[in-house]
Amino acid sequence: MINLNEEKKILAKARAVVLAELDRSGTAILPPCDAEKTLTFLLALGIHARVTILDPWYNKGVGGVRSDYIPYIVGILEKTKDVSDHLFLWGFPEILAPFIERIPKPLELICWLTWYFKNNPSVIRGWRSAQMTCLHLANPKAPLNVQNFLNEAQLKMFKEGKLRYIPGPPSVLEESLLIGFIGRNEQTGHPAQKPLRVIEKLLLMGSKEGELIIDPMSGSGTTADAARRLGRFSIICDHSEEFTCLAEKRLGVSRLDISPEVMSLSFPIKCHLNKIEEFRAICGYTFNSKDSTDSHRNINRNSKGQVSLPFTLSDAGNGAYKVPSLKAKRRKGTMAKASV
Numbered sequence: 001m002i003n004l005n006e007e008k009k010i011l012a013k014a015r016a017v018v019l020a021e022l023d024r025s026g027t028a029i030l031p032p033c034d035a036e037k038t039l040t041f042l043l044a045l046g047i048h049a050r051v052t053i054l055d056p057w058y059n060k061g062v063g064g065v066r067s068d069y070i071p072y073i074v075g076i077l078e079k080t081k082d083v084s085d086h087l088f089l090w091g092f093p094e095i096l097a098p099f100i101e102r103i104p105k106p107l108e109l110i111c112w113l114t115w116y117f118k119n120n121p122s123v124i125r126g127w128r129s130a131q132m133t134c135l136h137l138a139n140p141k142a143p144l145n146v147q148n149f150l151n152e153a154q155l156k157m158f159k160e161g162k163l164r165y166i167p168g169p170p171s172v173l174e175e176s177l178l179i180g181f182i183g184r185n186e187q188t189g190h191p192a193q194k195p196l197r198v199i200e201k202l203l204l205m206g207s208k209e210g211e212l213i214i215d216p217m218s219g220s221g222t223t224a225d226a227a228r229r230l231g232r233f234s235i236i237c238d239h240s241e242e243f244t245c246l247a248e249k250r251l252g253v254s255r256l257d258i259s260p261e262v263m264s265l266s267f268p269i270k271c272h273l274n275k276i277e278e279f280r281a282i283c284g285y286t287f288n289s290k291d292s293t294d295s296h297r298n299i300n301r302n303s304k305g306q307v308s309l310p311f312t313l314s315d316a317g318n319g320a321y322k323v324p325s326l327k328a329k330r331r332k333g334t335m336a337k338a339s340v
């Protein structure tokens with residue numbers, strides 16, 4: 001068994017490996033891993049993203065049915081809220097409806113989005129499915145980037161402070177399914193691949209150029225592809241070996257060499273504040289004393305003054321990894337990847 005100090009050092013090294021890859025190629029593909037574990041791992045590394053895309057199997061059709069679907073997805077939402085400001089959860093409307101009552105605090109429902117497509121072949125008698133739902137959830141105060149949807153003339157007026165209100169995009173995203181001849185050059189063979197143009201809209205609303213996106217159930221890597229096209233960084237992962245290979249091929253990036261044992265490491269949930277400080281120091285955090293007040297961190301002290309706290313890095317406004325501007329020069333292919 002490794003001790004806490006060793007664990008912290010391994011995690012610091014893993015963090016350096018992830019950040020080096022973001023710096024090198026803009027896209028970090030983690031080795032196959034369960035989504036909840038991936039999010040726990042990223043949390044332990046102190047990595048914080050602007051947007052997380054959650055596109056799990058839908059509990060109907062391809063991917064099968066899980067009797068624990070609601071607690072399983074709520075568990076993933078709980079983890080994601082600490083790793084990212086915006087979350088986009090995909091599913092069929094009737095499957096996602098119960099989650100409206102189960103949004104973990106402090107997340108808020110920003111919008112019920114509908115992806116509308118006309119080209120689904122009829123497989124059953126009756127209504128032909130032509131929509132999917134995407135719940136846009138966010139932490140309070142997470143910025144919405146409506147300006148990313150303005151046309152040139154509107155943008156000019158916006159920059160000059162002459163736009164009296166900023167028109168937002170519609171909450172129905174109309175884009176064809178990638179089937180048959182539609183989107184042939186985009187199709188990868190993944191059975192539930194989303195069109196780039198749908199994912200791009202989510203990234204535009206939730207993030208700015210140069211910010212970080214996470215997708216822990218990334219399938220063919222659409223999120224990373226969209227992020228790259230829009231000048232964002234991304235960290236992606238899928239539990240399937242087959243789909244990880246597909247994403248590597250699509251993105252021209254190979255997965256990071258991080259062992260499953262390291263991916264399973266996570267800093268203990270209950271620990272002393274000073275140990276968190278120490279961990280942050282090892283990982284290169286700059287710690288803002290203004291943010292370290294007990295009330296801000298929701299810290300409970302016992303009678304001896306010891307701290308037991310929920311270990312979240314969601315308040316990592318200052319500690320979280322800020323990705324360098326994409327305009328910064330990339331040393332593409334010049335650095336060998338390290339192993340952890």
Ligand SMILES: C[S@@+](CC[C@H](N)C(=O)[O-])C[C@H]1O[C@@H](n2cnc3c(N)ncnc32)[C@H](O)[C@@H]1O
Binds near residue numbers: 194195216
């Ligand atoms: C709907 S698909 C995602 C499609 C993806 N957005 C795309 O455009 O290619 C769902 C993906 O989630 C992955 N997945 C399902 N459960 C998972 C879990 N617990 N952890 C990690 N990946 C998971 C599946 O392997 C599958 O590739």
